[in-house]
Structure formats: structure tokens, C-alpha cells
Amino acid sequence: MNSNNDAERPILADLVDLSVQVEQDAALNPPELRRRDRPIGQKLAHLAGKPQGQLRQWLREISQNRPIQAGATAVKTLHRMALILVAAGLIIGWAAALAIFAYDGTQPVNVVNVLAAFVGIQLLLLLLTAIVALPRNLLQRLPGARPVQDLLGWLSPGRLVPAAARYLPAKHRLALEAALGRHKASHMAYGQVQKWLILRFSQILAIAFNIGALAGCLYLVTVSDLAFGWSTTLTVDSKSFHSLITELAWPWRSWLPGAVPSIEVIDATRYFRFDHGILPNAPDGSTDVAALGQWWPFLLMAIACYGLLPRLSLFALSQWRLDVALQTALIHTPGALQILDRMNRALVETAATEPEVHMKSGAVHEVLFPAHGLDRNRANAYLINWAGINADEAQFDDLFKQTMGIALERMLHAGRMDSIDEDERTIDEVANAAHNPPILVAVKSWEPPLLDFMDFLDSLRTAVGSERLITVTPIMFDHNREFIPADPDDLDVWKKRLQSLGDSRIDFLPLSAEAA
Amino acid sequence: MSAPVFAVVGHPNKGKSSIVATLAQDNSVQISPIPGTTVKCRHFPMKVDGEVQYILVDTPGFQRARQALAWMRARASTAAERVNVVRQFVEEHEKSGRFPDECELLKPLLDGAGILYVIDGSRPYGEEYEAEMEILRWTGQPSIALINMIRKDSYIDEWTAALEQYFKIVRVFNAMTAEFQKRLELLKAFGQLREEWQAPLARAVATLEEDRLARQRRAALAIAEMLAEMITLTVAKRIASDEDPSNKEASLAQDYRTKLRKREQKGRRQIEKIYDYEDLQREEAEIEVIEQDLFSLESWNMWGLKKNQLIATGALSGAALGSGFDLAVGGASLLLGAAIGSVVGGTSAWFSYKRIGEVKILGLPLGGQELRVGPARNLNFPYVVLGRALYHHAAVMHRTHAQRDVLCLDTTTEDASARSIADSQRKQLERVFTRLRNSDNGNYEPVLVERLAKIIDEITIKFTQTMPAVSTTAPLRTSAATNSPSDATETMNDQQPPHRAAGSQQSVD
Structure with a gap:
């Protein structure tokens, strides 16, 4: 369509084409339309204040690829x-x-x-x-x-x-x-x-x-x-x-x-x-x-x-x-x-330029946890306090006695700031304990299981052998530092992450509501 | 000059993606309770006519911060070497694959991005955060800490004390409830990080404000079009002269209702699209179920005008008819026409309280008859439709793109219905409504829609300001009910502002 014809084109033809074009555009998304029309509006800046002129010229620009008949x-x-x-x-x-x-x-x-x-x-x-x-x-x-x-x-x-x-x-x-x-x-x-x-x-x-x-x-x-x-x-x-x-x-x-x-x-x-x-x-x-x-x-x-x-x-x-x-x-x-609004208003875009990369969801080998096979009559469990849970050994001892009926023999630390060496010492101590004590790992339920923790668990498993039971217990505090049941959503995250390890000798034992 | 870049970094699951979704108004951001949902950096450039003003970068969370810091510490003996060691760390481990998340999140920082460090202020502080804060300090980039309030508990004080040791600016920002102005304030704060970033961010803020107003106008026009079409909607059916029209009345009325509902739903989607809520369509069925039905009586009582307002309104439209009478007799009746009109109009408003459109039987020139419903004669009808639309619009405006639950529109109060429209505006509205009601066969003047859009735009500004903080969210999961974001809002309002230390810490929310 050349420009000479444009000037002579009857308005009626443009009016019909406009309504046809509007109908076609109904199928497109507003952001798509804005991206299409704003550059045309900028090109037609000389027609600002002449809406009819803008609309008719817009039609020319739009219909260049597929003229409306x-x-x-x-x-x-x-x-x-x-x-x-x-x-x-x-x-x-x-x-x-x-x-x-x-x-x-x-x-x-x-x-x-x-x-x-x-x-x-x-x-x-x-x-x-x-x-x-x-x-x-x-x-x-x-x-x-x-x-x-x-x-x-x-x-x-x-x-x-x-x-x-x-x-x-x-x-x-x-x-x-x-x-x-x-x-x-x-x-x-x-x-x-x-x-x-x-x-x-x-x-x-x-x-x-x-x-x-x-x-x-x-x-x-x-x-x-x-x-x-x-x-x-x-x-x-x-x-x-x-x-x-x-x-x-x-x-x-x-x-x-x-x-x-x-x-x-x-x-x-x-x-x-x-x-x-x-x-x-x-x-x-x-x-x-x-x-x-x-x-x-x-x-x-x-x-x-x-x-x-x-x-x-x-x-x-x-x-x-x-x-x-x-x-x-x-x-x-x-x-x-x-259409006029799309042409005459600045196009503001804030959305992402690339699509979201989804998590690799490879075949996760989920295992069922052992039916809490912790030997509750043993009174000499070793507790590993992961990432510095702010409670002392006596508090933990009370908690585990009440909830699981087991007494703590020792509380060790891992996952603390500046303490990669401490992690290794803890693993050594647990692995070398002659009486094979039950192993409890207390974690903060509100913090998600990071790869840092999974690495630690992996090293611990290597050190203690594949048959020893390791029990992970997510802990939750209230404002007064009293233990309370953890948020079910948080527990769900922990549970799924541990299951994904495929280790049948890792147990997941959250605190029950009554116990807390 | 290249545009400022801000990398949103932090521990996994602390709302980095929520903050990005809210600031970038992007529903495509995956927000998940599973840690490590974000595995690759994602860029959110803010562009005005294609020109980038600033870029937000959503990053994966730290997974092995302690180990990474230990590696770096082993290689840097002086503070001057730290940035290079971080660079060395990234170069080396990009190949080894040992620290994929750390490498991914550190890369933009090494390229000069400002740091927006996000933590969850509703969960206790822990020493495991210190390793990542230390690494961020090693990058030497300007930084700001954002305390995101995901739940209702607050540990702001202990967090503030810890964060201030690592960050110059600490702000509280609730990604779920942050209103538009608060988002802009936060963007302005980003500008404080570097002098040369101030101007582009101020420009971006001004553009976003303009854009907001433009969207509001678009929404007002969409509501006005919907309103005009709903008021003037007419459905008709031809029947033979010997046929009993009462047989067809029910189906015709049903057809009328279906069309009205469809038009209203279409209007809702238009508004949502104006505010970039494409995905809200997914929840459309829920909206339909939860929303008060247009034809239920409670809905009328809740959204429309009160009886006394209605009578005043009826008097108004009657007076408009009356003044036509005055004009016809050349004003000789000394406004008697207006007086008569008022009486007649006022009475009819009272009687038409529950009637939307009536079924009329009209004779056709070629024999047979036509059964017709519409246009809506009920004086309260436009106010009910408008009240609902305004409430929906305000709810969509108040919503952030971090909210992923069902938009629930089943509650409103006096302040958030058509009743709160000022008398003067109601008079203007009624003038347009009267002309729409009296248009033959749905043939209305387009200028009426433009006039209506202008009034609605004015009302919207007031409406969104005065809309009470009622919950417009319904939790998807019952387990989350106690921690719903709306609860968080109330807590945020109740809680004491966090302690200010050395003038560095400011509260946004």
C-alpha cells in the first residue's frame, strides 16, 4: 500500500478496518499490544493531538503485513x-x-x-x-x-x-x-x-x-x-x-x-x-x-x-x-x-526477560522412614546441635526425656560459624564412641535444609557406617525460648528433603504437639 | 552509562523471589516453600520505551556459605585481596561444580551489582547467616538489607542488631502487603546506595507513578464501558402473536442474567490484565464461587445504595426528566416540572428496589410480538455493579505479585461500597445513568462512557485511599490460615518500629 493511496483512502474504509482490527486484537494480550503499538506511537509523534490521524496512520502501520480488505x-x-x-x-x-x-x-x-x-x-x-x-x-x-x-x-x-x-x-x-x-x-x-x-x-x-x-x-x-x-x-x-x-x-x-x-x-x-x-x-x-x-x-x-x-x-x-x-x-x-492510549503512553516493562528455569526434578528415590527404630531404653544418646540452636544441654535433655524417653549423654556442635573443623571433630567423636550411642541431630525447623547440612549428614553416614540409625529432629522455639511444635509446612520441607536421600537408616522424628 | 543493577541475594526460602515478584510486578516468578527453587539468576529490567532504567536480579540462595568462606579465607590474607579472592572462587568453582548456587549469585555482584540482602524477620536470627553476610562484604559492593516479614512473629530487633554490623541501610519490607507507594520508597532507597544511581532511580520512580495513574485511567474506562453495556443490555425474543409470552419469560430473563454475569466477569479480567495479573485467570472459578452473586439480595444490600440514598437518587433522575419538561414549555412552569419529576422519581425508586429489568411485550410491525428484557431500570443496579467493580479494582491494586492465593471478594464494608461515593459525584453519575437507561435498544452515546470514566477515575482515587485493610485473600491451605498474610499486616501495624541505630535504619513498612 503506497502513501499516495493512503491519503485518498476513504475514512469509511478506515473505520471498517479499525473495527475489524480491534476484533482481531482482542485475541492478543495487553502487554503484547502495548509492545506492538508504542513504537508506532513514537513513530507518529508528529501526529500528537490528532487522534484521527494517529488512528488512520496506525492502521497503515499495522496492516502492512496483512492488509485488511x-x-x-x-x-x-x-x-x-x-x-x-x-x-x-x-x-x-x-x-x-x-x-x-x-x-x-x-x-x-x-x-x-x-x-x-x-x-x-x-x-x-x-x-x-x-x-x-x-x-x-x-x-x-x-x-x-x-x-x-x-x-x-x-x-x-x-x-x-x-x-x-x-x-x-x-x-x-x-x-x-x-x-x-x-x-x-x-x-x-x-x-x-x-x-x-x-x-x-x-x-x-x-x-x-x-x-x-x-x-x-x-x-x-x-x-x-x-x-x-x-x-x-x-x-x-x-x-x-x-x-x-x-x-x-x-x-x-x-x-x-x-x-x-x-x-x-x-x-x-x-x-x-x-x-x-x-x-x-x-x-x-x-x-x-x-x-x-x-x-x-x-x-x-x-x-x-x-x-x-x-x-x-x-x-x-x-x-x-x-x-x-x-x-x-x-x-x-x-x-x-x-489504541491511542497504547500509542501515546510510555511503555513501562518490569517483567523478566528470560523464563524461569525450573528445578531439576530428577528421579528422586524416596524411602520410607524406619518406624522410629530409636532404642528408647538407651540412656546414652549423642545429640548433635546443628547450626547453634540456642539451648543448653539440660534443656535438650529434658526435651528428649519427655518426648522420646531417652537421656542425652553428650551434646556436640556442628554447622556453626567458623567451624568446619568443629564439624569434623564432632563426626570423629560420634564415629569413635565405643558403645555405639544413638545419634540424634537437632536442626532448626524454620531454616530450610541446605546443602551444607546435607554434606554434613553425608560425611556422618560415611564415618558411622551404613547401618547406624541417625535421627533428625527439627526444633522450634517460641519468643520465650520454649520448645513448641514446628510449623507443618516447615516439617514437610525437611521430611521431603531427607527422604530424597534414599537412606533407609535416617529417621525423621519431629516433636509431637503434646510433648512440646 | 549502564543502568544500575541490583542483585537480590540471601538464604534460600527467605522471600527473595517474593520481593522480586512484588517490585517487578511479575507473576511468572516461581515462589515455593521448597528451598532452592531458584537455580539460575533471572533478570528483571525496568524499561521505559525499551530503555533500561534499572535491573533487578533474582538469585539462588546460599547453600554452602561456610565452606565457601573457609575456602576464601584460606586464600586472602589482606582486605585488599578479598574481591579478587571472591572472583577467583567463582572462576574456579564454576568449573568444579562444587558451589553452583554461590557462583551463580556472586557473578552479578562481581559485575558491579548492588546488593539487596533479604532475610525473614519473622524467624529468629542465627549465626549461620554470618558466613554469607561476610562473603557479601568481601565483594565490596554497596548493599542494603531488607527484613521481609513472611509470618506474623517478629524478631526485628535481633535481626536489626546483627544486620547493622554488615549493612549501611536496613529496611523492613513486607513483600506480600507492600503497597505501591512503599515499593516506590524502596526503589528510592536503592538510589541511595551510589550517587550515580540516584538520578536513574528517581526517573524510574516518576515513570512508575505516571504509569500507575495511566493504568488507573484505563481501569476506569474499562469499568465505565462495562457499566454502560450492563445498564443498556437488552435481550429480545420474537414470538408468534398467538403464543403465550409467559412461557418464554423465564428463559429470556435467564438469558439476560447470563449475559450480565458474563459481561461482569469479562470486566474483572480486563481490570486484572491492566495490572498485569494474567495468572489470576487460573483462579477465576474460585472468584466466581466466592464472589457475591450479582443477583443475590445480600449483594444488593451490601454493594448498592441505601434506601434513603436511593430515594434521593431516584428524585435526582426524576428531576432530570422534569427539567426536560421545563425546557419543552420554555421554562414557563417555573421549575414545576422538576418538582413533579422529583416526586414521581422518588416514588418509583422505592418501588423498583428489587427489580433489575422488566419483561416487556412489544408489538412488531409485521405481526407477532417481541418479548424484551432490559435496559436495567432499577435505580440501584448501576451502583451495585459499580460498587462491586470498585471493590475488585481496589483489591487488585492493593495486591502484590508475591501473593499467589485466591482473590476473595466476599467481604466489604460501608466504606468500600457505592455508598461511600460523595453526593456530588453521585449526582454526576446519576445524570449519566439516566441517559443510559433511556437509550433505545442499547444505543448509547460514546461520550457518556467517557464522562462516566472520568467520574469513576475520580472516585477510584478516593476509593483506593479509603479502602479499609480488609482481607482480600483466602488461604488456599487451611493449615496456613493462622499465618495468612492479612494477619501479618495487622501485626505489622501493631508492632513497634524497629530500633534506629546511628540514623542508618529506616522502616518502610
């Missing part, structure tokens, strides 16, 4: 519709002219008839169109005006367009429906677009009708010899009819006096039903026969001034209002404000 199709469809309406208008106008200007030599063409059909009815329709065109909030204040507008809107020939759309091929129908905002009916902005689009179509039909009528009239004037006369049941004399005609000719009488019938012509062309085609007032002889044909410039000017011109100006008005409605609809399309 819906807008172009909708515009094409509407063009075709307009062409059909033009053709219909021309034919109807031509046919109407032929019918109304029909002259078979028996009775002259009745000027009153022509004026009623091409001026009277047209002015009435024009008035109704004007009512439809009035803004709704103005009508709200006029009691009863809204139903009238609804009814007239319903009768507007422009309505034929959406109705005719039903018979279009699916592609064109969908594009047209998108253009008319069918699926976004809840938005008044689309309502305005729809209203002015329909009114514009009505004007196209009317203009074509008038051109058809003028052309038909001219054709008949050219190829046949028309005799005009005027006739009415009402009691109107030539004088007042002349003043009526002169008033009607007001727009052109000053610069085109030839197109204003004179009183003589009016007088000469009056006829009555029973005259059978004879103009009783016509002077004898052929000199004034030409007067019978003198009506046509007036009639042509009347159709042009009261039929064509108002329709042309209404067309210009509806085109202007349609443009305004389209511009408004563009920024009020659902999702448009969000």
Missing part, C-alpha cells in the same frame, strides 16, 4: 450501491418525465400537473428529509417529533441499501454490515454514520431522478412538438396564476426572463376539460402557436431549482455530516481510545 470491500460495495441508485433514479426520472410530458396531440401537457409532480411533491419530500436530518437531541425537545423522525427514517429510500444488502454475496454483505456498524449497534457514533450514509444515498437517488426528469423533458422538447397548457378545477384566473408563476420563477426571473411565461402566454394556454384539446383563449392563426411551447424553459428551470438544486445542497450537507460522523466514529469505535 473489509474496508475496501465495504467502500466498493457502497459505490456499487450508489451506482445502482443513480441508474434507478435516472430511469425513474426519465420515465416520470415521459409520462408527465406525454402529449398525443389531443390535450396539451398540463403545467399544473408538471409543477405538482416535479416541484410540489419534491418540496414535500425535501421537508421530510430535513426532519430526518435534524439532530436527535433537538427533536427530543419537540413533543411528538421523534416518532415522526423514526417513521420517516424508516421510509427513506436510502433504507433500501441495507435491505438490498441481503441479496449481496456474503463478502460484500459482511463488509457493508461492518460499514453500517451492525455488530456495534450499541454505539451512537455508528448510528450517526448510518443515518448520514442513508440520507446521502437518498440524495443520490433524488439527484439522479431530477437529472433523469430534466433529460427526459429536454429529450421530448427536442424530438417532439409539445403543447403546454394549464388547467385546474380551482377558480384561479390567469392573473393570479401569473403572479404565482412569477413568484415561482423568482430565483431566475432576473437573469433569465425568457424562462418566465408572460401573462399573455398564461392567458393563451389555459384550457378546460371539455375543450378537447382546444385552447379557447388562443388567438386564431398560427402566429401564436409558438406560445404553446413557451412553457418548457420555465418548467426546466423549476425542476432544476426546486428539484435538483436543493438535493445537490442536501447531498453536500449529508456528505459533510457523514464525514464528521465518520471522524467521530473513528475515535469512538470501541477499542480506539485504548
Whole structure:
């Protein structure tokens, strides 16, 4: 899509494409959208403060990879519709002219008839169109005006367009429906677009009708010899009819006096039903026969001034209002404000750039703990206090007596600050104890089992042999340094970690609630 | 100049990842009670239009700090050699694989990252921490210690005493409950670590504040759109002229309700996405179950306006109609229209208390009839929807990305419902609501949504400030009930501020 085409692209096409794009974007995540739209916004910084311009240019940028066809199709469809309406208008106008200007030599063409059909009815329709065109909030204040507008809107020939759309091929129908905002009916902005689009179509039909009528009239004037006369049941004399005609000719009488019938012509062309085609007032002889044909410039000017011109100006008005409605609809399309926000706001990102690396969860060989095989009758257990639990030997002795019924013979330390050597001395002492004392390891339940501890356990196991039972007991304190049961979540962490060692001679023995 | 980098380091399971998740607003951070969940450093750059302002680095925890320190001590005889020894340690053990976690966490520090050392202040201090604090000191990087409060117990004093010996700045920061402003204060504190970091962090803080306001506006617009669509929602069904419409009424009303609920759920997800809570969708079913149903009567009483407010509101919308009457007669009625409108409106508000939308039967031009429900005529309906949406929005705003439990919206108080909306704002709202209610066939002017969004934005600012600290979290596991983060908040409010030593220690939370 090159930039020359962009400038000429109708707003309507952009509006349709915008709503299609918003629908497509609904499937994407907001952060993704922000990352996509913010750079476009920065590129279009020169359009700041011109939301419509930003949105339309945004569409160009977005659709570079995959152009949306819906807008172009909708515009094409509407063009075709307009062409059909033009053709219909021309034919109807031509046919109407032929019918109304029909002259078979028996009775002259009745000027009153022509004026009623091409001026009277047209002015009435024009008035109704004007009512439809009035803004709704103005009508709200006029009691009863809204139903009238609804009814007239319903009768507007422009309505034929959406109705005719039903018979279009699916592609064109969908594009047209998108253009008319069918699926976004809840938005008044689309309502305005729809209203002015329909009114514009009505004007196209009317203009074509008038051109058809003028052309038909001219054709008949050219190829046949028309005799005009005027006739009415009402009691109107030539004088007042002349003043009526002169008033009607007001727009052109000053610069085109030839197109204003004179009183003589009016007088000469009056006829009555029973005259059978004879103009009783016509002077004898052929000199004034030409007067019978003198009506046509007036009639042509009347159709042009009261039929064509108002329709042309209404067309210009509806085109202007349609443009305004389209511009408004563009920024009020659902999702448009969000697009502008994404373009004009700094993109702030705080999330990680790389995905989380998950823990290696290799095959963990879980073993069941031995059913607390601690020999409770032994009174000479060795306790290893891991990482400096702040309790003395007597406190621990009480605790283990109460909870497990075993007395401590010795408390050793490991895992303390600056004490890698101390760890080794503790391991040596436990391994070398001649009476094979039960081994208890007290750990802080609230601290997770670190590799430092697992290394220690591994060294201890190597030193004492694979058959000796090692019992790990997580400890928990309250604020007063009294032992309390550990948090079940913490215990769970310890339990799983110890099980993962796959050592069946390691026991896990938390303090029971009653004991604590 | 390269952007400041901060490595969040510490013991395993002390909330490093929670702090990173909260500061980086990233739900993808794995937070697990299993130690060693983080095995590789993860970078969280804060970018504004692609330009990096600062980088947070989540690191694995120390696993063999004592052994590592022993290795280093054996090789450094003077303080000047320490940094090089740490570097040597990393180079040597990256190959050996003996200290994978220590190597991984020390690398960013050796590259110049500032240290954010995290400990859990709800658990007692222990001497095993000293080895890692000593190693951190050896890296020579500027550092700040963060006391994270994971549970309700507090050992802040003993921790503070220990930490102050190793760190210049010590702060208490609760990753679970830290509100937006507290997060910003913490970022500002990071800037104090090095002079050249001050400006980029101040810039980052300003941008985050702006971004927050922008998100709030986006949320207000999303709520306004939802509200407008819910008020104007209409469902219709054509039936033959000889068919009894009462047979279809129930199914049509059901259809209407389903559509309303769906729209509300969609609105919730939109708000969550605005605040980067993508994963909250996982808990969507829970939200639906736990949340008060839009159609339950308690919900009406809790979220909407009180009867007297409702009557005043009804009078207001009636008056709006009345003034239309005045305009039509050119003001000749001397505001009589407004007076009549008030009486009529006030009475109808009273009667429509329990009715959302009524089923109407309309004649169709081509014969047959149309059964229609909507738009919602009940005066309280928009306030109920708005009250719920505001509460949800405030709860999402208050939430941190470290919280991984169910967002529970079943409690509210007077302060956190539509009742707390100021009279003047209610009047503005009612003007928009009246026009929405009177729009034909759901065809409303988009400018109404923009007007509504503006009012909601103003209300939101007040609402999020005054929202009481009610629990918006429901623990997933019953065992954790006693230690729920909301309990922690209360404790934090009750506890004494930690002891200040030499002006170095400041409390954030």
C-alpha cells in the first residue's frame, strides 16, 4: 500500500478496518499490544493531538503485513450501491418525465400537473428529509417529533441499501454490515454514520431522478412538438396564476426572463376539460402557436431549482455530516481510545526477560522412614546441635526425656560459624564412641535444609557406617525460648528433603504437639 | 552509562523471589516453600520505551556459605585481596561444580551489582547467616538489607542488631502487603546506595507513578464501558402473536442474567490484565464461587445504595426528566416540572428496589410480538455493579505479585461500597445513568462512557485511599490460615518500629 493511496483512502474504509482490527486484537494480550503499538506511537509523534490521524496512520502501520480488505470491500460495495441508485433514479426520472410530458396531440401537457409532480411533491419530500436530518437531541425537545423522525427514517429510500444488502454475496454483505456498524449497534457514533450514509444515498437517488426528469423533458422538447397548457378545477384566473408563476420563477426571473411565461402566454394556454384539446383563449392563426411551447424553459428551470438544486445542497450537507460522523466514529469505535492510549503512553516493562528455569526434578528415590527404630531404653544418646540452636544441654535433655524417653549423654556442635573443623571433630567423636550411642541431630525447623547440612549428614553416614540409625529432629522455639511444635509446612520441607536421600537408616522424628 | 543493577541475594526460602515478584510486578516468578527453587539468576529490567532504567536480579540462595568462606579465607590474607579472592572462587568453582548456587549469585555482584540482602524477620536470627553476610562484604559492593516479614512473629530487633554490623541501610519490607507507594520508597532507597544511581532511580520512580495513574485511567474506562453495556443490555425474543409470552419469560430473563454475569466477569479480567495479573485467570472459578452473586439480595444490600440514598437518587433522575419538561414549555412552569419529576422519581425508586429489568411485550410491525428484557431500570443496579467493580479494582491494586492465593471478594464494608461515593459525584453519575437507561435498544452515546470514566477515575482515587485493610485473600491451605498474610499486616501495624541505630535504619513498612 503506497502513501499516495493512503491519503485518498476513504475514512469509511478506515473505520471498517479499525473495527475489524480491534476484533482481531482482542485475541492478543495487553502487554503484547502495548509492545506492538508504542513504537508506532513514537513513530507518529508528529501526529500528537490528532487522534484521527494517529488512528488512520496506525492502521497503515499495522496492516502492512496483512492488509485488511473489509474496508475496501465495504467502500466498493457502497459505490456499487450508489451506482445502482443513480441508474434507478435516472430511469425513474426519465420515465416520470415521459409520462408527465406525454402529449398525443389531443390535450396539451398540463403545467399544473408538471409543477405538482416535479416541484410540489419534491418540496414535500425535501421537508421530510430535513426532519430526518435534524439532530436527535433537538427533536427530543419537540413533543411528538421523534416518532415522526423514526417513521420517516424508516421510509427513506436510502433504507433500501441495507435491505438490498441481503441479496449481496456474503463478502460484500459482511463488509457493508461492518460499514453500517451492525455488530456495534450499541454505539451512537455508528448510528450517526448510518443515518448520514442513508440520507446521502437518498440524495443520490433524488439527484439522479431530477437529472433523469430534466433529460427526459429536454429529450421530448427536442424530438417532439409539445403543447403546454394549464388547467385546474380551482377558480384561479390567469392573473393570479401569473403572479404565482412569477413568484415561482423568482430565483431566475432576473437573469433569465425568457424562462418566465408572460401573462399573455398564461392567458393563451389555459384550457378546460371539455375543450378537447382546444385552447379557447388562443388567438386564431398560427402566429401564436409558438406560445404553446413557451412553457418548457420555465418548467426546466423549476425542476432544476426546486428539484435538483436543493438535493445537490442536501447531498453536500449529508456528505459533510457523514464525514464528521465518520471522524467521530473513528475515535469512538470501541477499542480506539485504548489504541491511542497504547500509542501515546510510555511503555513501562518490569517483567523478566528470560523464563524461569525450573528445578531439576530428577528421579528422586524416596524411602520410607524406619518406624522410629530409636532404642528408647538407651540412656546414652549423642545429640548433635546443628547450626547453634540456642539451648543448653539440660534443656535438650529434658526435651528428649519427655518426648522420646531417652537421656542425652553428650551434646556436640556442628554447622556453626567458623567451624568446619568443629564439624569434623564432632563426626570423629560420634564415629569413635565405643558403645555405639544413638545419634540424634537437632536442626532448626524454620531454616530450610541446605546443602551444607546435607554434606554434613553425608560425611556422618560415611564415618558411622551404613547401618547406624541417625535421627533428625527439627526444633522450634517460641519468643520465650520454649520448645513448641514446628510449623507443618516447615516439617514437610525437611521430611521431603531427607527422604530424597534414599537412606533407609535416617529417621525423621519431629516433636509431637503434646510433648512440646 | 549502564543502568544500575541490583542483585537480590540471601538464604534460600527467605522471600527473595517474593520481593522480586512484588517490585517487578511479575507473576511468572516461581515462589515455593521448597528451598532452592531458584537455580539460575533471572533478570528483571525496568524499561521505559525499551530503555533500561534499572535491573533487578533474582538469585539462588546460599547453600554452602561456610565452606565457601573457609575456602576464601584460606586464600586472602589482606582486605585488599578479598574481591579478587571472591572472583577467583567463582572462576574456579564454576568449573568444579562444587558451589553452583554461590557462583551463580556472586557473578552479578562481581559485575558491579548492588546488593539487596533479604532475610525473614519473622524467624529468629542465627549465626549461620554470618558466613554469607561476610562473603557479601568481601565483594565490596554497596548493599542494603531488607527484613521481609513472611509470618506474623517478629524478631526485628535481633535481626536489626546483627544486620547493622554488615549493612549501611536496613529496611523492613513486607513483600506480600507492600503497597505501591512503599515499593516506590524502596526503589528510592536503592538510589541511595551510589550517587550515580540516584538520578536513574528517581526517573524510574516518576515513570512508575505516571504509569500507575495511566493504568488507573484505563481501569476506569474499562469499568465505565462495562457499566454502560450492563445498564443498556437488552435481550429480545420474537414470538408468534398467538403464543403465550409467559412461557418464554423465564428463559429470556435467564438469558439476560447470563449475559450480565458474563459481561461482569469479562470486566474483572480486563481490570486484572491492566495490572498485569494474567495468572489470576487460573483462579477465576474460585472468584466466581466466592464472589457475591450479582443477583443475590445480600449483594444488593451490601454493594448498592441505601434506601434513603436511593430515594434521593431516584428524585435526582426524576428531576432530570422534569427539567426536560421545563425546557419543552420554555421554562414557563417555573421549575414545576422538576418538582413533579422529583416526586414521581422518588416514588418509583422505592418501588423498583428489587427489580433489575422488566419483561416487556412489544408489538412488531409485521405481526407477532417481541418479548424484551432490559435496559436495567432499577435505580440501584448501576451502583451495585459499580460498587462491586470498585471493590475488585481496589483489591487488585492493593495486591502484590508475591501473593499467589485466591482473590476473595466476599467481604466489604460501608466504606468500600457505592455508598461511600460523595453526593456530588453521585449526582454526576446519576445524570449519566439516566441517559443510559433511556437509550433505545442499547444505543448509547460514546461520550457518556467517557464522562462516566472520568467520574469513576475520580472516585477510584478516593476509593483506593479509603479502602479499609480488609482481607482480600483466602488461604488456599487451611493449615496456613493462622499465618495468612492479612494477619501479618495487622501485626505489622501493631508492632513497634524497629530500633534506629546511628540514623542508618529506616522502616518502610
